[in-house]
Amino acid sequence: MKSAIVTGASSGIGLQVSIKLIELGYKVYGFARDFAKTSYDNPLFIKVSCDITDTNELTKNIKEIKKQEKEIFILVNNAGVGYFGPHEQINPKQIESMVKTNIQAPLIITHLLLRELKKTKGFIVNISSITAKKSSTYGCAYAATKAALSHFSTSLFDEVRKSGVKIIAIHPDITKTPFYEHLDFKEAELPESYITPECVANALETVLSQRDGTIMSEITLRPQRHMIARKK
DSSP, X not given: OOEEEEESTTSHHHHHHHHHHHHXXXXXXXXXXXXXXXXXOOTTEEEEEOOTTOHHHHHHHHHHHHHHOSOEEEEEEOOOOOOOSOGGGSOHHHHHHHHIIIIIHHHHXXXXXXXXXXXXXXXXXXXXXXXXXXXXXXXXXXXXXXXXXXXXXXXXXXXXXXXXXXXXXXXXXSBSSGGGTTSSEEEOSSGGGOBXXXXXXXXXXXXXXXXXXXXXXXXXXXXXXXXXXXXX
């Protein structure tokens, strides 16, 4: 059985991507700090409690999986954190958290798994953000980390394409997930003003369904209407 590794798998996009991959016949190793609120249970969903910003802990867990699995076929770098506001109001710890989670961890995990993915001619899917593609005056540090992830995807694709590894960047716009729990805004009420984690999971399924030799290297998902809701 082919296996996949998904970060940020306890909720939101990461959880739905994990469920979709299991439906498609993969064993999924889901990484997250805490699965206490994750009700989904399946013998093919292996929960790995891990702080991916801790390089030693992350490396140890990836090495253990590599020992157990001969066919690692998909890596989904999904875990992300965002803090928003004028840049002078974002504190250094928040900046550090975004850099470590959004770009440092994906770079390290990809490094640890790239040889295995070359052997299986597998997929690396980086869940970036619409903010990577435009100016973001209320979250420039977050946008910078996501732009870095998208640029990494483009460059790595050119580096490894001859090996058969497929690199994809997905750019979701505002998505109805717990991502906004600690922020002062969230998605609006109208269903057409946000996308869902299932939308991202379905996009990944579309990527995986392409004929061998055809790569959807970049996907942007946007709601029909551009709206947000400010929290009181």
